[in-house]
Structure formats: C-alpha cells, structure tokens
Amino acid sequence: MEPVHEKYQRLIDFCRTLPPMPTAVAHPCDRSSLEGALQAAELGLIAPLLVGPPARIRMVADECGLDLADHPIVDAPHSHAAAARAVELVREGAAEGLMKGSLHTDELMSAVVRREGGLRTKRRVSHCFIMDVPRHENALIITDAEINIAPTLADKVDILQNAIDLAHALRMPEVRVAILSAMETVNAKLPSTIEAAALCKMVDRRQITGALVDGPLALDNAIDPAAARTKKIESPVAGRANVLMVPDLEAGNMLAKSLSFLAGAVAAGIVLGARVPIILTSRADSVTTRLASCAVATMVAAKRRDDAKIMG
The missing domain is CATH 3.40.718.10 (Isopropylmalate Dehydrogenase)
Known part of the structure; x- marks a missing residue:
C-alpha cells in the first residue's frame, strides 16, 4: 500500500x-x-x-x-x-x-x-522538486536538479527567482532560501560560495525579490537549527530553510535522490520559467507524486491568473 x-x-x-x-x-x-x-x-x-x-x-x-x-x-x-x-x-x-x-x-x-x-520568456527555464520528507515538518523545494547542468551566476538569478515565485504560488507564508555550498563561509577557492554571496547582495539591492535569502550555507546548518547554533550563524534562514538552491545539477540530483532513497522522501516536480508550468513525470513516480506534480502546476497557473487580474 x-x-x-x-x-x-x-x-x-x-x-x-x-x-x-x-x-x-x-x-x-x-x-x-x-x-x-x-x-x-x-x-x-x-x-x-x-x-x-x-x-x-x-x-x-x-x-x-x-x-x-x-x-x-x-x-x-x-x-x-x-x-x-x-x-x-x-x-x-x-x-x-x-x-x-x-x-x-x-x-x-x-x-x-x-x-x-x-x-x-525572459527567464531561464529551471526545475524544482517539491519534496515531502518524512519527519521534516514542511515541504522542501530543491532547485535545480534536472535542467541546468552548470549554471552561471546570471542563470542562478533566474533559478532563484523561479523558486521563490513557486513558493509563493504554494502559499508558503514565509519563503526562506538557503543557497547551498560545502561550507558556510565565503572562500575564494570555492566559486559557489562567491556566487552565493553575490546572490545575497542582489537580494539586498532588490534585483531578486520575495524571500529571505542567505548563503553560502552548508546543508546541515541550512535545515537544522542545532547545527546553525553550533556554527553561531545568526540568520532568519539558517536552520529554517524551506527552499534549497544547489550549486549545480550534480549536487542537486544527488541531494534529491539521497532524500528519496535514504530518507524515504517523495519528489513532485515542475519546470518553471516558460509561459506555463510544465509537469515532468517519471514512470517510477508513485500515484501520489504524479498527482502532487499536477497540483503544484495548477497552483502556479492559478497564481498567474490572479497576478494577471491585478496587473490588468
């Protein structure tokens, strides 16, 4: 069953x-x-x-x-x-x-x-997993683990904004994005930490909007409050992230599959950045996962209709 x-x-x-x-x-x-x-x-x-x-x-x-x-x-x-x-x-x-x-x-x-x-559209197309992880209170959005192999900083701006917009469509009351790397300090030898810091500054300057964003953060101190306290990270995102942005496709794919196969998570998926939401299902998907992917797309379409009415 x-x-x-x-x-x-x-x-x-x-x-x-x-x-x-x-x-x-x-x-x-x-x-x-x-x-x-x-x-x-x-x-x-x-x-x-x-x-x-x-x-x-x-x-x-x-x-x-x-x-x-x-x-x-x-x-x-x-x-x-x-x-x-x-x-x-x-x-x-x-x-x-x-x-x-x-x-x-x-x-x-x-x-x-x-x-x-x-x-x-003007946005780069990107993919989000919406993951239901056992024993984790809220759904986790993970991006991008399917489409952009080695995204540039410019690509990451769109990937991040797509994920934030998705979180709002899913009616998350507060969107908290952790930009992941292997460490939580900026290190010139690790380019993903430099890009994470640049994205955070772009949030400060309102080039990216709609969320609390922090990075670089390691996975543990992004989602575990105790790990964040141990590292003495003072941030409204650390330990409480509900959106995880990965540095590249390899990292995202491994993270999503680790959660699925080692933690029993399931992953609904959607592609954003095109004129309409795109539902990417797999033969291996469960019935619930397929239905959840359709539900996510329906909520994105509904949010776009509402936004169009406001703009109109």
Missing part, C-alpha cells in the same frame, strides 16, 4: 477547490503517463488534452482498462510532433499547462525552448 504523504495530500485537497487546469499532455502512450493524466482529471486537478496518435492512445486505454471519457484527443503522428503540437496548444490559449507523456524529456523541452514558436 502506498504510504500517506500528508504534505502532498493537503496540496491535492486544496487544488480540488480550484478550477481544473487545461493541460496539453504530450504523447501519453503508455500506462503510467495516460493513467496519471486521467487520475489527475478524475480528481479535478487538470482538464487534459491528450496529444498523440489517437489509435495508439485508445489502444493503451483499452489494454489497461482506462476510461478516456470525453477527454479530447488531438492528433499528432509521433512523439516529436506531439511535443510540437502540445506547445502550439499553449500558444493558442487552449492549454494553461504542459505535461510530459511517454517521450523523452529532451524531446518535450526542445519544443518548449525553441526560439521560434516555443514557450520562452
């Missing part, structure tokens, strides 16, 4: 009070991707537009006993075409979100970041 992840369940329950997000699902041609989209639709999280070869989608549904109900199928002959057509549906205003089906992440993201006809 799948364990109950209370933080995710609260998220899903809240999203059921929101209108379902019209979502282009690119190439849902295996059981996990099609079932995930249909389960999210059943809970009212998304309203899926199934983009791919109609005969193949129906065959998967029949083989797996899934009810396509009246969910529209948008014809696309293969996975590359499905990614391109799903992006077109967003550009046409038919979808407010994008969801990966049974195609490679690179296929979907290449259609997203295409200069002509893609979903680029």
